[in-house]
Amino acid sequence: MEVPSKPRDAVAEAGGAPPIDAHPVRIGETRLGPQFRYDLRAPRLEELDRFIVERPIRDWSLVRWKDVGKPIRVENYASGKRLWEEKHGDTMPVKTSWEMFNRSFHSWFVKDGPEAQRAAMRRALKSLASLRADEIASVFQELQQVTLWNLAHRVTDTIWDPRGKRALFRGLDVKRPRILFLGAAEGYEAMQLYAMYPGGEAVMVDYDAFCRDHRFGDFPEDYPFLGYDPATGSARPWYRSEMNLAYLVEDIRKLPFGREFDIVLSVGLLEHFPDEYKPECIEWHRKFLRPGGYAILTTPRLGWRTKLFYHVMAEAMNYTYRELMTVDQMGLYLYENGFNILRHGWIKTHNGIVAQPR
Ligand SMILES: C[S@@+](CC[C@H](N)C(=O)[O-])C[C@H]1O[C@@H](n2cnc3c(N)ncnc32)[C@H](O)[C@@H]1O
Numbered sequence: 141m142e143v144p145s146k147p148r149d150a151v152a153e154a155g156g157a158p159p160i161d162a163h164p165v166r167i168g169e170t171r172l173g174p175q176f177r178y179d180l181r182a183p184r185l186e187e188l189d190r191f192i193v194e195r196p197i198r199d200w201s202l203v204r205w206k207d208v209g210k211p212i213r214v215e216n217y218a219s220g221k222r223l224w225e226e227k228h229g230d231t232m233p234v235k236t237s238w239e240m241f242n243r244s245f246h247s248w249f250v251k252d253g254p255e256a257q258r259a260a261m262r263r264a265l266k267s268l269a270s271l272r273a274d275e276i277a278s279v280f281q282e283l284q285q286v287t288l289w290n291l292a293h294r295v296t297d298t299i300w301d302p303r304g305k306r307a308l309f310r311g312l313d314v315k316r317p318r319i320l321f322l323g324a325a326e327g328y329e330a331m332q333l334y335a336m337y338p339g340g341e342a343v344m345v346d347y348d349a350f351c352r353d354h355r356f357g358d359f360p361e362d363y364p365f366l367g368y369d370p371a372t373g374s375a376r377p378w379y380r381s382e383m384n385l386a387y388l389v390e391d392i393r394k395l396p397f398g399r400e401f402d403i404v405l406s407v408g409l410l411e412h413f414p415d416e417y418k419p420e421c422i423e424w425h426r427k428f429l430r431p432g433g434y435a436i437l438t439t440p441r442l443g444w445r446t447k448l449f450y451h452v453m454a455e456a457m458n459y460t461y462r463e464l465m466t467v468d469q470m471g472l473y474l475y476e477n478g479f480n481i482l483r484h485g486w487i488k489t490h491n492g493i494v495a496q497p498r
Pocket of ligand 1: 323326393407
């Protein structure tokens with residue numbers, strides 16, 4: 141089944157909107173800032189297809205685990221996790237591992253990429269003179285990390301990937317939707333969805349207060365999300381301060397909501413659950429959806445880029461249970477747990493699925 145296309149697909153059309161003089165990037169442009177890329181390149185709807193590789197599985201009832209295999213685990217944990225467990229003589233609780241992850245991940249988003257690279261290079265050159273193998277290894281590891289981060293996040297924009305996300309989110313049959321973002325972290329994708337389908341409300345949920353206060357709290361005011369202007373029917377950038385956003389610090393398992401959201405979204409959540417817990421995680425995406433609503437999920441996809449990223453960035457990222465999977469595996473989890481898959485494919489480094497409860 142195809143996701144129905146609505147007039148608000150005008151969001152994908154370039155041109156038409158007046159230039160926004162007060163802001164650094166105009167529609168159709170991209171520019172590199174010190175921490176991230178501003179990207180208002182607005183391909184036409186047909187061209188958005190280049191930003192999602194859709195997969196041709198038509199009948200999920202025919203897909204079998206023996207054919208698609210199972211996800212692989214990322215097991216090279218950050219030393220911070222090991223040290224915590226040695227100190228406490230216990231396995232790190234899941235919530236603590238998220239708290240450590242979020243502080244670490246955030247410290248990367250706020251780095252000035254080129255400056256961090258220059259500083260790491262200076263330290264690397266200086267360390268060579270020390271002739272101490274441990275010091276040399278540690279500064280070269282840092283140099284490798286800042287170089288990869290700068291390339292992966294800032295230059296090639298593989299984490300936020302706005303054009304891929306817009307390609308995944310396009311064509312939903314919703315008007316002024318209420319959006320629920322489970323495990324929202326900095327809330328990026330809820331803001332992108334809001335920009336494309338404005339006028340409703342996005343409720344972000346994360347049980348780590350650091351996410352509300354810093355990952356979302358410090359999210360740049362001047363980041364433009366390319367979206368839709370209901371007044372003119374053409375494209376326009378949206379800024380976070382213009383959106384109707386709420387941020388709840390709460391455990392998803394304790395949310396007070398009923399089946400009241402038009403879209404329930406998660407980005408990088410499902411892969412943190414071993415198979416015995418995946419049905420519960422998938423149920424979270426159903427239980428708050430109104431009839432006819434959409435569940436949208438992404439997970440990092442199995443491939444050399446993600447393997448390299450979680451290898452080089454292990455110290456920064458690997459505090460939690462994590463799997464890398466293919467979109468076929470992800471789709472089968474959803475299908476087996478009662479969802480119909482409307483769109484499935486991959487964007488830069490994530491699998492993406494739009495689904496509805498059967
Ligand atoms: C991997 S992150 C999501 C990826 C995100 N896009 C990012 O950039 O980090 C998952 C988020 O879910 C939150 N989370 C995990 N389990 C949760 C639960 N039971 N209730 C609320 N939040 C939860 C974590 O605190 C974390 O911020």
